[in-house]
Amino acid sequence: MPKIEKMHMMNRRLFFQFLLGSTATGMIATAALAQNASQTPNAPATPAVPPTYRVPPVITALAYSPDGQFLAVSGYREVLIHKVDGSGIANRLLGKSDRIESIVYSPKGDMLAIVGGAPARFGEVQFWNTSNYTLIGATNVAPDSLFGASFSPDGKLLGCGGADNAVRIVSVPDGKLKLKFDNHSDWTFATVWATDNKHILSTGRDRAIKLIVAENGSFVDDINTHTSPYRAMARNPKAEQVFVGGDDGVPRLYQVFRSTVRTMNQEDHNLLREYPRQSGQINVLAVSSDASLFAVAGEWDEVSVYPVDNGGPAAPDKPVMGGKPIATLRGHKGTIHALAFRTDGKQIAVGGFDGTLRIYDLPSGKLVSALAPVPITKASK
Amino acid sequence: MARITQSRIVGFLGAGLLLAAPAMAQKGAPPIQSISVQPAQLTLFDGRDMRSVLVTGQRTDGIGVDLSPVAKYKPASPIVKIDDEGNISPLKAGKTTITVSAGGKSIVLPVEVKSAKQPPISFVREVMPIMSRVGCNAGTCHGSAKGKNGFKLSLRGYDPSFDYHALVDDIGGRRFNRVDPMQSLMLLKPAGMVPHKGGTLFIPGTRYYQILEAWIREGVVNDFKVAPKLTRIEVLPRVANLNLPGYEQKTLVIAHYADGSTRDVTKQGVFTSSLSEVATASTTGKLKAVRRGEAALLVRYEGNYASLPLTVIGDRTGYQWVQLPRFNYVDKFVDAKLQKIKAIPSPVCDDATYLRRVAIDLIGAPPTPAQVRAFVKDTTPTTAKRTRLVDALLRSPEFDERWTNKWADLLSANSKFLGDRGVVKFRLWLHQAISSNMPYDRFVRELVTASGDSFENAPANFYRVNNDTSKATENVTQLFLGVRFSCNKCHDHPFERWTQNQYYQFGAFFARVGHKGGQPGSEIIFPQESGEVLHPKTNLVVAPKVPIGKMSRLASNTDRRLGFAEWLTSAENPYFSRAIVNRLWSYFYGKGIIDPVDDIRAGNPPSNPELLEALNADFVKNGFDLKHIMRVMVLSRAYQHSLQSNRWNVDDISNFSHSMPRRLEAEQLLDAIYQATGTVPKFEGLPIGTKAKQLPDAAIAGGDTFLTLFGRPPRESPCECERVSNVSLSQALNLINGPTISDAIANPQGRLARFMQANPTDERVIEEVFLSTLCRYPTAKEQQNTLQYLKKSPSKMEGAQDLMWALINSPAFLFNR
Known part of the structure; x- marks a missing residue:
């Protein structure tokens, strides 16, 4: 293809511009990128000019601070810290990652971890101090985006999945890689920790929910049979249990540790509860902090909120099937990617393809606000 | 360029x-x-x-x-x-x-x-075609069953809804970025801005890049529910005649939409030459002639297919058409095509050649020496004599045996499916259908609508073979319509318009065919009141629906097959009658007008569409009469062309200007060897003298035997490809050294042993051997050479055996030509 090559030469000058940001927005963000790129872990955050938006970006991640004062919302190359009282944006956390895939507050609430990256270029972990929202450190640890971050219960370690199939555990807050677990055969989208602080669970497109010893990466068990590729996992905060959801649209609750002997028959021994099939692939699951409700959403335009207890005592080998949602949250246009329960469980934040942040009251399911989480600038001609 | x-x-x-x-x-x-x-x-x-x-x-x-x-x-x-x-x-x-x-x-x-306004970018009409054109959704890239590197698209874009979700919804919308569109992964990857195993496909500033970028900037709007549906594509010119090697021809592809609008989609079309040694096709659809011959340009655009027949005439200086007599309408169409490509047909073959050719084709066996002598001697004018011969062959019991065997192959009359008794019952029914010359439409209707105990109503065996909806769907389409439905079981057909939905709609006609035990060894086929086909993607029930045209009556609840069979066998079904006419033609001419005969599709156009139409019209007009259409075919001049080619048709392989040698089928060859050597075949468990073509089951004389070696079909599927007609080294070794031929020649009750008892002259011996093997008299030169050989031989018997062995091993015996 000599023609293409020739044109490629002509456009070579543009190459770096494309890589580093192509529009006015991008060029501004490039400044932040250049500054952040030179940062070493633990270096203080450098103030940078935030991006401007002509349209809101897709919302990919949401998290409430444990004190219930702030809501962190993903933007483009930044996370916006909204005041929950509705009085506006408290902070804009500018980073190097184009895409923010997961936002988590540390158990004590003193830190915020952001994972993401730039597809096919790098995957990054950022730690921010929540007292003044300054960057503690940012580290590139992977060749592509990272997903599904979770703090260990003691807050000393952070786990995440990735587009290179690996599960990574980094130390907090220096971001040093402590463990790379390569046992999954497809992308890993979610991690959660067992309450013992010793085990981490991971799942993804290869359908397995793997139980791993965090300290040395020893593989303990696939706690499930491989029913569906999984996109989301959330821990039951009150029990050694995890919710999972994925391509087949069925939310499931598993116990983490096996109580019956594993056999060759691949029975789903650890399955405790199975909820009704949703209208499409599940992208996200969230559990209220009192473990009474969980919410599920994905490739359709509603959120279903279910009581965790869908009837009967749950026991291994005899899962409780069914359930009825207590609320169905409507108003979104397109796929939903992010959900977060407010700490008191009385509100839930929802975001996705349409870029509008929507807050609903619970259990009524009433929409209380719908806003663009980023400042929108009208395009100048 | x-x-x-x-x-x-x-x-x-x-x-x-x-x-x-x-x-x-x-x-x-x-x-x-x-x-x-x-x-x-x-x-x-x-x-x-x-x-x-x-x-x-x-x-x-x-x-x-x-x-x-x-x-x-x-x-x-x-x-x-x-x-x-x-x-x-x-x-x-x-x-x-x-x-x-x-x-x-x-x-x-x-x-x-009509308007010069820039409309919003259409996902269906503009984005999807780009992904097909640059190959994102190719089977080797993201269109493969598991996708590539975590990104999967539907194969060649047959499912726009799936592809939209993959681009926009998957993994948090990872592949597009509406805040900064140029940073979208779906642009960075094909533009080579980030590592991409598929390479750089288009770069910033090009039309494809700009369209994708604009689509993202406009908010990745999904229009597959509202965009006008693509109804067909048209390729211009309609035929391409490239005079000499080196000549070029630009082509245009026009897409037609349901709202009456059209678009020039040449830049998004995918072009392939069916025969690149005749003409090459560039990625932009420009044809370039390479050498004399015929080919087709195949064009694909968004699940629609079209082909453009092309001919490279080549240097024909000195060509002048020579009109040979025409025997029936077939010759008119064959001649017209030959004139178009500037070829001249070979003359009509001699009587002995014709007799052997038509006998093998119609009754599956060469003529005996007595028949050859009588036919050659007969002084009736050629046309009348050959017509009389064909009529006699069509009436003969051997005709029924030959074609019963053929249909037993195609319908998989195999004891594996039917049991020993079932095979015999089924064959008996086939024999009755052939001998009574049952009209083809009725024949197929009886099979497709069969119910009852398979021993009492033998056509019901059809459903013992096709015992699930998938098998019935794939075999009915391939056998009776000449189209392949196996690809679209899992995704829309990659080379044709057949969709995955159509596969399951077709299967739904067979969903209520019930099976239950009957007499020992038989099965009762019955219409059930329930039974559905589920679509594998949606898990929803699929209603029965025919893939083309309309049924004259709706599928009845009592038996969905009744209306279906009417549709299948109706004269309006464009595939049904053409498929059988074309199939029969291939048996007599060595190649279908559409070839392969059971893969009819846009990318496999007929070599002579007018001829196929004329034959089809005649067949339908005569009430789907198989014998009638066979008679027309074998009495045409085209069928009678000599094997010998001339300067003007030496390179013709698809226009029937000369005869094409065809290796005898396994059963024909074995029966011919027994007939030539005057011996009687013995198949275990069957009466002595049973011929290979009369064997009821593929398991008889199966395994590592002569019949297997020479490609007798195992009767596992209705594919014509089951019968192998190649020539292999192991076949040659078997013919030269194997026991089948040498034992038959040396058999003490055989032709030579009996003939020698009368102590004939050397000349008589040579004539007898030639007549019994090659079904003709020796030429003077052959006579002279073989006489010398016989004289040098230790004994007349040994010399005669050597001669017979040599002739059986010659192409003139092994091939029908």
Whole structure:
């Protein structure tokens, strides 16, 4: 293809511009990128000019601070810290990652971890101090985006999945890689920790929910049979249990540790509860902090909120099937990617393809606000 | 390429030479007498509609040449702009004309611009075709069953909804970025800005890049529910006649939509030449002749397929058509095609050749020496004599045996499926159907609608073989319609219009065929009241629906097969009758008019469509009479052409201008060997003298035997490919050294042993051996050579055996020619 090559030469000058940001927005963000790129872990955050938006970006991640004062919302190359009282944006956390895939507050609430990256270029972990929202450190640890971050219960370690199939555990807050677990055969989208602080669970497109010893990466068990590729996992905060959801649209609750002997028959021994099939692939699951409700959403335009207890005592080998949602949250246009329960469980934040942040009251399911989480600038001609 | 060509032309102009395309610019090429454009007028629907035309020059010698690369365009008013490559785009709405000039001639092209406004980018009409064109959704890339590197698209874009979700919804919308569209992964990857195993496919600034970027900027709008449906694609020109190697032809692909609009999609089309040694096709659809021959340009655009038959005539200096007598309408169409490609048919073969050829084809066995002697001696005029012969063969019991065996192959009459008794019952029914010359439509209806105990109503065995909806769907389509439905079980057919939905809709007709135990060894087939086919993607029940045309009555609840069988076998079904006519033709001519015969599709066009239509019309008019259409075929002059080719048809392999040698089928060969050697076959468990073509089951004389070696079908599927007709080393070794032939020749009760008892002369021995093996008299030279050999042999018997062995091993025996 000599023609293409020739044109490629002509456009070579543009190459770096494309890589580093192509529009006015991008060029501004490039400044932040250049500054952040030179940062070493633990270096203080450098103030940078935030991006401007002509349209809101897709919302990919949401998290409430444990004190219930702030809501962190993903933007483009930044996370916006909204005041929950509705009085506006408290902070804009500018980073190097184009895409923010997961936002988590540390158990004590003193830190915020952001994972993401730039597809096919790098995957990054950022730690921010929540007292003044300054960057503690940012580290590139992977060749592509990272997903599904979770703090260990003691807050000393952070786990995440990735587009290179690996599960990574980094130390907090220096971001040093402590463990790379390569046992999954497809992308890993979610991690959660067992309450013992010793085990981490991971799942993804290869359908397995793997139980791993965090300290040395020893593989303990696939706690499930491989029913569906999984996109989301959330821990039951009150029990050694995890919710999972994925391509087949069925939310499931598993116990983490096996109580019956594993056999060759691949029975789903650890399955405790199975909820009704949703209208499409599940992208996200969230559990209220009192473990009474969980919410599920994905490739359709509603959120279903279910009581965790869908009837009967749950026991291994005899899962409780069914359930009825207590609320169905409507108003979104397109796929939903992010959900977060407010700490008191009385509100839930929802975001996705349409870029509008929507807050609903619970259990009524009433929409209380719908806003663009980023400042929108009208395009100048 | 287009640019290079143009610069050359400019060079010619500068030198003051005659304005011409490369094809024309040859020394002494006759001048252009007129030019024409295709399409004859243009309508541009919106601001992104870009069109071009084909400009064809007619030379004074009658040859058409493509002048598109050198044509000049001048619009009468500035409502359109035209670039250097002849692309016409709108500037404002209105009507005008463009004067097109080439080869010293000019013509006026009316143009209407409906709107010059830029419409929003359409996902279905603009984004999806780009992904197909650059190959994102190819089977080797993201269209493979598991996708590539975590990103999966539907194969060749058959499922726009799936692809939209993959691009927009998957993994948090990872692949697009509407805040900064140029940072979208779906642009960075194909533009080579980030590592991409698929390489750099288009770069910033190009049309494809701009369209994708604009689609993202406009908010990744999904229009697959509202965009007008693509109904068909049209390729221009309709046929391409490239005179000499090196000649080029531009092609245009026009997409037609349900709302009546059209688009020039040449730039998004995918082009393949069916035979690149005849003509190559560039990625832009430009054809270039390589050598004399015929091929087809196959064009694919968004799940629609079209083909353009193309012929490279080659240098035919000195060609003059010679009209041979025509025996029936077949010859009219064969001659017309031969004239078109400037070939001359071989003359009609001699009587002995015809007798052997038609006997093997109709009754599966060569004639005996007595039959040859009588036929050659008969002084009745050739046509009348051959007609009488064919009528006798069609009436003979051996005809019934031969064609019963053929249908037993196609319908998989195999004890594995039917049990020993079932095979015999089924064969008996087939035999009755053939011997009574049951009309083909009734024959198929009886099979497809069969119910009852398979021992009592033998056609019910059809459903013992096709015992699930998938098998029934795939076998009914391949066998009775000549189309392949196996690809679209998992995804829309990659080379045809058949969709995955159609596969399951078709299968639903067989969903209520019940099976239960009958007499020991039999099965009762019965229509059930329930039973559905589920679509694997949605898990929903699929209602029965025919893939083309309409059923004359709806599928009844009592038996869905009844209305279906009517539709299947109706004269209006464009596939049913053509498929069998074409299949029969291939048995007699060695190649179908469409070939392979059970893979009818746009990409596999007929070599002589008019001939196929005429045969089909005749077949339908005569009540689907198989014997009638066979008779027409074998009595045509085309069937009787000699094997010997001439200067003008030596390279013809698809227009029936000379006979094509076909290796005898396994059963024919074995029966011919027994007949030539005068021995009697013995198959275990069957009466002595049972012929190979009478064997009821593929398991008899199966395993590592002569019949297996020579490709007898195992009767596992209805595919014609089950019968192997190649020639292999192990076959040659078996013929030369194997026991089958040597034992038969040396058999003490055999032909030679009996013949020698009368102590015949050497000349009589030679004649007998030639007549019994090659079914003809020896030539004078053959007689002379073999006489010498016999004289040198230790004994007359040994010499005769050697001669017979040599002739059986010769192509004249092993092939029907």
